[in-house]
Amino acid sequence: MSAVAAPGASAARLPGAGARPSRPRRWPARVVVLAVLVAITAWSWVAVDVDLAVIAHNFSNAQNTLVQLFQPDYSFFGETLQPLLETIQMAVIGTAVGCAVSLPLSFLASRATNPNGPLLGFVRTVMNVVRSIPDLLYASIFVTVVGTGALSGVLSLFLFNLGIMVKLISEALDGVDRGGQEAALASGATWLQADRAAMLPEVAPQYVSQTIYVLELNIRASTVIGLVGAGGLGMLIDRVRTFYQYHYLSLVILEILVLVLLLELLSSAVRKRLVR
Amino acid sequence: MSGEQFEGAGLRTRTGAGIRFEHVNVTYPNGYQGLRDVSLTIEPGEMVAVVGLSGAGKSTLVRTINGLVPITSGEITVGDVSDGGPADGAAAGATYRLSALRGAAQRRLRSEVGMVFQSFNLARRTTVLNNVLVGRLHHTPTWRSLLGAWRADDVELAMQALERVEIVQKAYSNASELSGGQQQRVAIARTLAQQPRVILADEPVASLDPPTSHVVMRDLQRINADLGITVVVNLHFLDLARRYGQRMIGLRAGEVVYDGPAADADESTLEEIYGRSLTAEDVLDAPPAVLE
Secondary structure (H helix, E strand, O other): OOOOOOOOOHHHOOOOOOOOOOOOOOHHHHHHHHHHHHHHHHHHHHHOOOOOHHHHHOHHHHHHHHHHHOOOOHHHHHHHHHHHHHHHHHHHHHHHHHHHHHHHHHHHOOOOOOOOHHHHHHHHHHHHHHHHOOHHHHHHHHHHHHOOOHHHHHHHHHHHHHHHHHHHHHHHHHHOOOHHHHHHHHOOOOHHHHHHHHHHHHHHHHHHHHHHHHHHHHHHHHHHHHHHOOOOHHHHHHHHHHOOOHHHHHHHHHHHHHHHHHHHHHHHHHHHHHOO | OOOHHHOOOOOOOOOOOEEEEEEEEEEOOOOOEEEEEEEEEEOOOOEEEEEOOOOOOHHHHHHHHOOOOOOOEEEEEEEOOOOOOOOOOOOOOOOEEHHHOOHHHHHHHHHHEEEEOOOOOOOOOOEHHHHHHHHHHHHOOHHHHHHOOOOHHHHHHHHHHHHHOOOHHHOOOEHHHOOHHHHHHHHHHHHHHOOOOEEEEOOOOOOOOHHHHHHHHHHHHHHHHHHOOEEEEEEOOHHHHHHHOOEEEEEEOOEEEEEEEHHHOOHHHHHHHHOOOOOHHHOOOOOOHHHO
8 A cells, every 4th residue: 555545544644734623513503493493383283273183073074075076077068168268368368468577677676687776676676565465365456446357367467477577587687697798888888788688698598488387377376366256267166166066166177287287298398498 | 811801891990099097096995906006008009918916906907998997096098199189190089088987978988999808708598699799789779789680780790700700600609509719709709890999808818728828819919910909908827928918017916017018028027027936827838938
């Protein structure tokens, strides 16, 4: 064996290497974090009075419902077509308009692309408010303002999309390498020109991929917001549920499942091609 | 490559601009002093190498010339810096005083000053051609730049710039598919598309291997010689500075400690600039001549 001994040999330490650092003690902090998490969960459990026995107790009531749910009535299919189409249309319009409007707003909401501090703060504050309101609440508001139907659904989806897209794309812009932008500014371009020529191409694949993701979210969301009257399959679900027509309901659920699966296949195929 | 194939084409020679520093000081917001009382004049069409240790102010010096770094006091003039005004018959371009230059006037100056960066600074997810066209943004209306509807003349100019750095066959490749040396040549083409009067190069070869470094330096040298564009280039490697610069400016702690012909700089002047003896790490190619 050579003079430079194998690791582990007691005499292997290089001269002048200095003292090795002692291993930092991290476990006390971890124990505290874990204890806090357990405490919060336990407190929530007790506070909302979760009683698992209720499930077993009420199971006999559910039996009949479950039997109906597992026997979808396919003859109902014809009546679901129109609401199904409306759900897709609402989702498409909401996505198209929401994502189109979100693009310029994303550039205004990113520190990397908007040098105007007050404007940046204003846009970010407004977008935080837009994003903090859940889609179902938007739907209930719009149903009271413009009435039940697809229009309230589209408006809710639009704001729902705006919140998500501006957040995701402005954060993507924050993380992009700004070299191209610096070069454009150094060549006498305006900020708008530099952002368009050097920053947009860098986030374009993410923008397309997020748009497809948002379309997927919208299909799911548009079924839910229908429950409060904002059009689409959700309104149908609300109707059949009210009359305890669970074999109809199960067909609608089945359709949503198929639709979401198809969309997911499509979106993952497209995104795989984009992210390279 | 001869200059004649570019005659009459879009990349025609314009008179290079002169640059004059008068008692320029730069103090950064954190209190760090980048430049101390720098006074010097760079003649139109000169090729100047700026050398010094990192932190000596090389980058600051170069970046004050296009206003990327604002000067704290003093004055920088870009354009006509001759004492008696423009010479007879000389088609003098605009002259800019940087201390008060803001907004549209600053953008106009920047359109006449091209810049090459250490890290190439390309938009990596778009084509080489689109990157070169960035050099035409200043002359392109906003609606055209938003739509990407470039003028045919500007596309032609960009193609000629790519031909000049011998990389036109990559025009429609994505910038990310190119090697470092190729990316830097695209960046040089981008400055050429500006039809600049000055090219600033901030450590243009620091991210490249030695053979590629020479290719890029020769490109800059040829552009200076053939097109008459004033070139100011920051270099860490002393042998490159002596080989490609006509004139060398040595900076140490923000002050000019050497200013003279690059060829005259011997080992003692270089040690004066660096404040220590030279090592093999100060030169690009071994065996280093300066160490003999």
